[in-house]
Amino acid sequence: MIEILHIINSLEIGGAQKLLVDILPLMNNEKMKVSLLVLKSVDSSFYTRIKNSGIEIFSLNSGSYHNPFIILRLIPFLRKFSIVHVHLFPSLYWVALANIFVSTKLIFTEHSTNNRRRGKVGFSFIERYVYRQYSKVISISSQTQLILKQWLKVNEIDSRFIQIDNGINLNDFLPSNKTINVADASQFSKIVLMISRFSVQKDQETVIRAIPYIPVDGVLFAFAGSGPTLEKCRQLAHELGVSDKVVFWGQRTDIPDLINASYIGVQSSFWEGFGLTAVEFMAGNKPIVASDVAGLKQVVEDAGLLFPAGDEKRLAEAITHLLVDKQYYSQVSAKCWDRAKRYDIHHMVEKYTRLYTNILSGIYNE
Structure with missing residues (x-):
């Protein structure tokens, strides 16, 4: 042995x-x-x-x-x-x-x-x-x-x-009928979700700065994770006047269920070795919008959508397109699911x- x-x-x-x-x-x-x-x-x-x-x-x-x-x-x-x-x-x-x-x-x-x-x-x-x-x-x-x-x-x-x-284990991300146990989600029709540790590397701030540029009602921007930059992100949401559209769910163990309940996944990072969370969103048949950085780019390119790291306006454009165009949403989702099978x-x-x-x-x- x-x-x-x-x-x-x-x-x-x-x-x-x-x-x-x-x-x-x-x-x-x-x-x-x-x-x-x-x-x-x-x-x-x-x-x-x-x-x-x-x-x-x-x-x-x-x-x-x-x-x-x-x-x-x-x-x-x-x-x-x-x-x-x-x-x-x-x-x-x-x-x-x-x-x-x-x-x-x-x-x-x-x-x-x-x-x-x-x-x-x-x-x-x-x-x-x-x-x-x-x-x-x-x-x-x-x-x-x-x-x-x-x-x-x-x-x-x-x-x-x-x-x-x-x-990843693709079976973990098959569609389910489970109801996620989270606050502040019931009044929103769609959830844009980022799952990452709060750190300078992960750059949740760019996602928060993108929210004012997304002119679509009924969208909740959710963040799962904890870490040293969490309070700074809370403050930024308050300063930009978007706190009513943002929720911080903390550290979670039910990631597949959160992904299943979401509409769009976001992975905003300044650097990545791979981008495991991006693959998890794709395995859940969700479109992923990710920063165009080494490691992450190779996973997402030609399947999900890429935006220049730190560019909140380009991120907002990508999210808005997915929110308002159902046919485009379905096309990107299908490509993401097909890509996930490689992993x-x-x-x-x-x-x-x-x-x-x-x-x-x-x-x-x-």
């Missing part, structure tokens, strides 16, 4: 964490045992879902992700598993350094096209050293891989770098499983 340990900073709400919630139960079977190690325990719906699926979760209970003593505490875990699959920084660094004393086969998944280390001269040499410690580096989109290779200055044909697109999570799990087997067999070229 192959034993795989996934390592991530924590199970707080995020795209990489959502990926693990979805794929780990599908990987855990009679031929493969998967476990999860978190640097820091966080009480979240993601933690509960993985635990309830029968996946063993270890925790270092570290008070800070950035504590270098994590390196020493990782060593015993690296010795126990055939392959260790790492997600996110600083787990990326700590596992690479801990493995100097162990020599376990390591895999890292790159989840974003951008981070605060990129472009800083001091990190260039460090990053090249760290990434060399991994047998395989997986990127979740073609653009993610391209930008990472440019940053690390690696050869275009370096076989350590491969692409495995993110996926069936079972394809992703199959590729990961084959990769693990090949690495243990000494076959590195995909």
Whole structure:
């Protein structure tokens, strides 16, 4: 039996964490045992879902992700598993350094096209050293891989770098008759929904600034998620006089039901590695309007609609067109559903499983 340990900073709400919630139960079977190690325990719906699926979760209970003593505490875990699959920084660094004393086969998944280390001269040499410690580096989109290779200055044909697109369970987003438990929605005929953590990256502010330019009545602009920029967005809605059209639903665990109840999905971001939420909207047969940025563009282009990042007027035009033109709405929805089928999570799990087997067999070229 192959034993795989996934390592991530924590199970707080995020795209990489959502990926693990979805794929780990599908990987855990009679031929493969998967476990999860978190640097820091966080009480979240993601933690509960993985635990309830029968996946063993270890925790270092570290008070800070950035504590270098994590390196020493990782060593015993690296010795126990055939392959260790790492997600996110600083787990990326700590596992690479801990493995100097162990020599376990390591895999890292790159989840974003951008981070605060990129472009800083001091990190260039460090990053090249760290990434060399991994047998395989997986990127979740073609653009993610391209930008990472440019940053690390690696050869275009370096076989350590491969692409495995993110996926979702399409069955989770089939139409249902469930009534969502939310306030302030009953008086509106259509819901424009954005599901994202509130952060500078996600840019909910542009969506709020677009609302005054959308001359359609009976539309509720809903935001699901929490994070550091939430209060700033509340204040912006008040300043623009659109608070009566905006609702903040907080952190939700019923995402498929929210998407099913919505009319249009929006993903406004300044950067993305992939755009998992965009795929979820498309799987729910909803048109997605997304910012034209690396990673997200490759998922949405020629199916949903793209607008220049931060351009509230272009965003408003795209949303308005979908609201007022039913035939156009149906055409875009159909294209989105067709695109979503490319990202069936079972394809992703199959590729990961084959990769693990090949690495243990000494076959590195995909």
